[in-house]
Amino acid sequence: MGEDPTPTDPWETLRTLARGSEVELSTSDGITYHGTLVPSHDLSGDRIVQIKLASGYNVGVRVGRADRLTVYPAAPTAPSNGPPAKALGSRPKYAKSWVALLTTGGTIASRVDYRTGGVRPVKDEAEILSFYPFLDRDGPVHVVPVFDHLSEQILPEDWALLSEKVAEMFREGARGVVVTHGTDTMHYTAAALSFALEELPGPVVLVGAQRSPDRPSSDGSPNLLAATEVARNSDLGEVVVVMHSGLSDTSFAIHRATRVRKMHSSRRDAFQSRNGPPLGVLQEKTLKLRSGYRARGTGPVRVDSRLDPRGGLLWFYPGMPPEKAKEFCSGLRGVILAGTGLGHLHTAHLPWIREAVGRGVFMGMTTQCLEGSADPFVYATGRELLRCGVTYLGDLLPETAYVKLLFGLGRFDSAGPLRSFMLEDRAGEFEARHPSVAAP
Amino acid sequence: MGEDPTPTDPWETLRTLARGSEVELSTSDGITYHGTLVPSHDLSGDRIVQIKLASGYNVGVRVGRADRLTVYPAAPTAPSNGPPAKALGSRPKYAKSWVALLTTGGTIASRVDYRTGGVRPVKDEAEILSFYPFLDRDGPVHVVPVFDHLSEQILPEDWALLSEKVAEMFREGARGVVVTHGTDTMHYTAAALSFALEELPGPVVLVGAQRSPDRPSSDGSPNLLAATEVARNSDLGEVVVVMHSGLSDTSFAIHRATRVRKMHSSRRDAFQSRNGPPLGVLQEKTLKLRSGYRARGTGPVRVDSRLDPRGGLLWFYPGMPPEKAKEFCSGLRGVILAGTGLGHLHTAHLPWIREAVGRGVFMGMTTQCLEGSADPFVYATGRELLRCGVTYLGDLLPETAYVKLLFGLGRFDSAGPLRSFMLEDRAGEFEARHPSVAAP
Numbered sequence A, B: 001m002g003e004d005p006t007p008t009d010p011w012e013t014l015r016t017l018a019r020g021s022e023v024e025l026s027t028s029d030g031i032t033y034h035g036t037l038v039p040s041h042d043l044s045g046d047r048i049v050q051i052k053l054a055s056g057y058n059v060g061v062r063v064g065r066a067d068r069l070t071v072y073p074a075a076p077t078a079p080s081n082g083p084p085a086k087a088l089g090s091r092p093k094y095a096k097s098w099v100a101l102l103t104t105g106g107t108i109a110s111r112v113d114y115r116t117g118g119v120r121p122v123k124d125e126a127e128i129l130s131f132y133p134f135l136d137r138d139g140p141v142h143v144v145p146v147f148d149h150l151s152e153q154i155l156p157e158d159w160a161l162l163s164e165k166v167a168e169m170f171r172e173g174a175r176g177v178v179v180t181h182g183t184d185t186m187h188y189t190a191a192a193l194s195f196a197l198e199e200l201p202g203p204v205v206l207v208g209a210q211r212s213p214d215r216p217s218s219d220g221s222p223n224l225l226a227a228t229e230v231a232r233n234s235d236l237g238e239v240v241v242v243m244h245s246g247l248s249d250t251s252f253a254i255h256r257a258t259r260v261r262k263m264h265s266s267r268r269d270a271f272q273s274r275n276g277p278p279l280g281v282l283q284e285k286t287l288k289l290r291s292g293y294r295a296r297g298t299g300p301v302r303v304d305s306r307l308d309p310r311g312g313l314l315w316f317y318p319g320m321p322p323e324k325a326k327e328f329c330s331g332l333r334g335v336i337l338a339g340t341g342l343g344h345l346h347t348a349h350l351p352w353i354r355e356a357v358g359r360g361v362f363m364g365m366t367t368q369c370l371e372g373s374a375d376p377f378v379y380a381t382g383r384e385l386l387r388c389g390v391t392y393l394g395d396l397l398p399e400t401a402y403v404k405l406l407f408g409l410g411r412f413d414s415a416g417p418l419r420s421f422m423l424e425d426r427a428g429e430f431e432a433r434h435p436s437v438a439a440p
Helices: A010-016 A125-131 A156-171 A186-196 A220-233 A322-329 A347-358 A380-387 A398-411 A415-423 B010-016 B125-131 B156-171 B186-196 B220-233 B322-329 B347-358 B380-387 B398-411 B415-423
Strands: A022-026 A032-038 A048-053 A058-062 A068-071 A099-103 A110-112 A119-121 A141-145 A176-180 A204-207 A239-244 A251-256 A260-262 A271-273 A280-283 A286-289 A311-315 A334-339 A362-367 B022-026 B032-038 B048-053 B058-062 B068-071 B099-103 B110-112 B119-121 B141-145 B176-180 B204-207 B239-244 B251-256 B260-262 B271-273 B280-283 B286-289 B311-315 B334-339 B362-367
Touching: A010 A068, A022 A048, A032 A058, A099 A156, A099 A220, A141 A156, A156 A176, A156 A186, A176 A220, A186 A204, A186 A239, A186 A260, A186 A398, A204 A220, A220 A239, A220 A251, A220 A280, A220 A286, A251 A271, A311 A322, A311 A398, A311 B311, A322 A347, A322 B322, A334 A398, A347 A362, A347 A380, A362 A398, A362 A415, A398 A415, B010 B068, B022 B048, B032 B058, B099 B156, B099 B220, B141 B156, B156 B176, B156 B186, B176 B220, B186 B204, B186 B239, B186 B260, B186 B398, B204 B220, B220 B239, B220 B251, B220 B280, B220 B286, B251 B271, B311 B322, B311 B398, B322 B347, B334 B398, B347 B362, B347 B380, B362 B398, B362 B415, B398 B415
Parallel strands: A099 A141, A099 A176, A176 A204, A204 A239, A311 A334, A334 A362, B099 B141, B099 B176, B176 B204, B204 B239, B311 B334, B334 B362
Antiparallel strands: A022 A032, A022 A068, A032 A048, A048 A058, A110 A119, A239 A251, A251 A280, A260 A271, A280 A286, B022 B032, B022 B068, B032 B048, B048 B058, B110 B119, B239 B251, B251 B280, B260 B271, B280 B286
């Protein structure tokens, strides 16, 4: 053959390279991959390498013995493979505006355990950063780990802690705050930050990933870059969720925190604004906000993280025994009901609800349809529930209503002020129309 | 003036006409309305008349003294204003194929009470029929009232009764069965009929209305005509929901009963198939079904309406106290969990779930995202729940899973056969992919 009789196996070279190294691999299929190496220790032996492309996507490539490998020298000042973001400890007083990145765990900070096939949180902060080498390409990003929970493990007390941390970042001068979060309960936490924080001088952007960062097709990196972009450059003074908006790699939706819900278990465009369009979009680096957004305040940020976990959320279904529902709600100071349609329950539930309201328990009605409003004035059942003292919460999402309730319970001891708080638009949580505060 | 000095006030004539009369009213605005009169007793005095147009829509018109009214003579054989459908009692043995119309209550059989502003069920069968004069335009329709409940009042025992009635209609030779139903819980009842009935020789079509039939813009009549069309002319041998599919007056979606959910509290296109397109569409009287539908069987229809109401449905939320969840599930033989994301809960719930499974309680996992699948193999939490004995139910909707569970509990005493039943595709309830029956 005319080829070099003993070519170096590119796999042997790849194994020695540090993660983050810039490489170009041309395979025998005629495809050339240019990007940075992503750690994939567990795969060693398979001859599969993970390369993060400029788009932020990872691709897994099987390395052939005859593939051509080019290794680029490290160029620390180039934005395309700049150094990883700075870790907490020696916090520099950045000359230019900086973005705080608070990590809480979740897929976006998880990796595949190839022995079990499952996904586990990454414990090591440096390892998180190695997945996202482009993070500070447009300016400094300051990483602060807050906790490390898969999002189904997050409790209301974690919302309180996180809201204090966000406020601290703004007090220290952050231009915006990004919060990486597991997607399962991200909309609950986002709503919580909305109710805890006021006078925000910049955006608080929650972001997650539906696939872990060391896997091909991970959405973590593009999402995180988009979130950082929104935190740094948008005029928002509210809490939002930024995630992929569809099939395009470069389109992201900016959802108001109180109006969004995870509507698919695995798709990367799982997050959807309900009852209206998203607050904005980020497309090909162009940021557009619809009218009605809350602009950056002049500060200082205010935080009120008091909450009382003695609130509940109960979804009605045909055949739900009233005595079970009553039992579930005993000892609680407030309950959000997710009724059917416009906010209905079987009338066999009326006695225990009336009795609970009589004891001062707040009973709020939302719709399990998850779109449209709860409205007591259309059907007889709604009127009866109203007469029992149930407060109809318009188009407040059941989950948002539950989160708001815990903060309301933390701030108010008596039914009147709590009810006013629940019906008042605090953080854009009412979209379609404002519920009428009609007396029962 | 050149006009007749004492013209008859058309309002006086309209008040004397029987409902269902064919009229044409030309107003001073230059608009001519041609249709049949709809009863609107409560409005008398307002000079507002309700006319049902050929599209099936009602329009409310204020009658001016100078409006021109034409009253058409009754033409009982003309399809456009044929006699109302026949009532039960003297049931004729129809020469041509007939459709059974079972009424259960709900908006489609409700009217506005103008004193209270609310909507109440119509008690009188003749009154229901007067709203839908076009019902038997394409062939005989046989009306059978089964019960009269707003749908939030419907209980599992009603599902059993209704399934027996549907089977009876097919045994008597019905070509298809239409069930009018309140929309709030229509998807629960539809799923119930799917699991109770087998070897269906024709379609069972559930249909409802989002606005009552005596109001302008009611969707009841077009929906009912579409449902009757599907019941009579489609090749379906399964249970479906037929409702408006969007903004067009002439487009209807045919949803598989086990894959549909009410996703808006008030819009007329509130019903949406999840995880896939509807089973079919009816557009401008053209019926299209996608591949994979179940065709009419040769019969005889089989019905197994046994169910055990000792099943529950529990939606998880952050901060849900494990002891409350445990309490809610005590005494139940099976529970459907609506977990976050791929089917997760806070791990503090593991002990009570493990203990319940140990006592033989069926614990099934679905996703509260309402799209995508529950999958235990991606995250550590899923694997732990699997080890506790939780059965992951793929993309079964939480509500469908709950309904299926009650029928499973009615048929099986022990955990093994029940679990197999829950994982087996009985009525097209698994759409995206079939859950793996992996041993814990």
